């Protein structure tokens with residue numbers, strides 16, 4: 320029997336978990352050298368994502384947002400990974416990456432315009448809880464989970480063929496690794512050395528299905544190894560571990576050495592979406608245990624111990640963004656909604672005869688409803 324003496328890809332990194340700081344913000348090994356300003360930016364992006372997330376939840380409860388997929392607890396994974404990208408790179412997110420959208424430059428106002436489908440919604444009312452923006456090279460996620468993975472591989476390969484110095488990054492959950500698209504994407508990326516970084520947010524649950532029922536593999540990172548793609552398992556609630564790993568993966572992809580699969584081990588502290596009740600399938604004690612490990616408190620403790628944040632600085636950052644975001648919410652709530660005719664736009668460059676006919680029928684129906692005194696929004 321022939322056995323490979325030295326596997327070309329480390330199994331160790333796929334099986335052990337890399338972390339820089341522990342749950343109380345103490346370094347557990349060598350610390351990466353990162354400028355203070357970037358460390359404070361990392362912290363601020365996570366705080367902004369947390370505040371925006373809680374507003375989206377409230378706005379859904381107020382009946383102003385159709386559906387929201389809460390991000391609480393997963394801020395480090397999306398902020399840390401995306402900070403490793405350059406502006407020219409492309410992001411293929413899932414539906415739980417508010418932090419990534421902010422890092423790419425999307426403002427709270429643009430995100431809220433999308434969620435409330437105002438007249439300024441960049442995606443003109445298409446599927447709920449899905450964000451994207453051409454201006455920031457963010458491709459909106461498809462509703463079927465994991466479909467974005469082959470898209471990210473295809474875009475990366477296209478960039479490689481065209482000689483463009485571009486990396487793509489895609490996010491997806493633990494449940495998404497059971498779809499064929501995950502396997503096809505990893506295989507294709509491995510064989511053709513596509514410049515893509517796969518970021519798996521292993522938040523322990525796919526709605527009510529725990530990760531143990533999702534796979535018998537010891538980790539998700541190890542699945543990359545089988546496809547010839549380095550798999551690296553990191554503490555997804557440690558923003559420094561996620562950032563340094565993503566930076567290495569992005570550099571590697573840009574050097575033409577191919578893809579990396581990062582498994583960010585994290586936890587969804589909230590419900591799957593606003594249509595879910597997690598108390599029906601998981602215990603309070605499990606949630607409490609993960610609350611102790613949540614990424615923002617932990618990074619604040621680190622920054623305070625290092626003297627990068629002084630006394631009161633963290634509260635100041637929180638208060639500043641709390642009031643800015645509240646002002647933005649008030650502004651966006653006041654905007655008019657999208658006009659109904661957008662549902663027929665952006666399908667063909669020149670509308671077909673039947674779309675023109677449908678548009679006329681729509682206008683007539685709206686006119687009639689208004690004459691009857693029915694409120695049309």
Ligand SMILES: Cc1ncc(C[n+]2csc(CCOP(=O)(O)OP(=O)(O)O)c2C)c(N)n1
Nearest residue numbers: 415462463464492493494495522524525526
């Ligand atoms: C192909 C497909 N099957 C089922 C669904 C319904 N669905 C939406 S989210 C979800 C769970 C996904 O879990 P995971 O990939 O772990 O992501 P998370 O929601 O935990 O971030 C499911 C089954 C879907 N959107 N697409």
Ligand SMILES: [Mg+2]
Nearest residue numbers: 492493524525
């Ligand atoms: Mg999940």
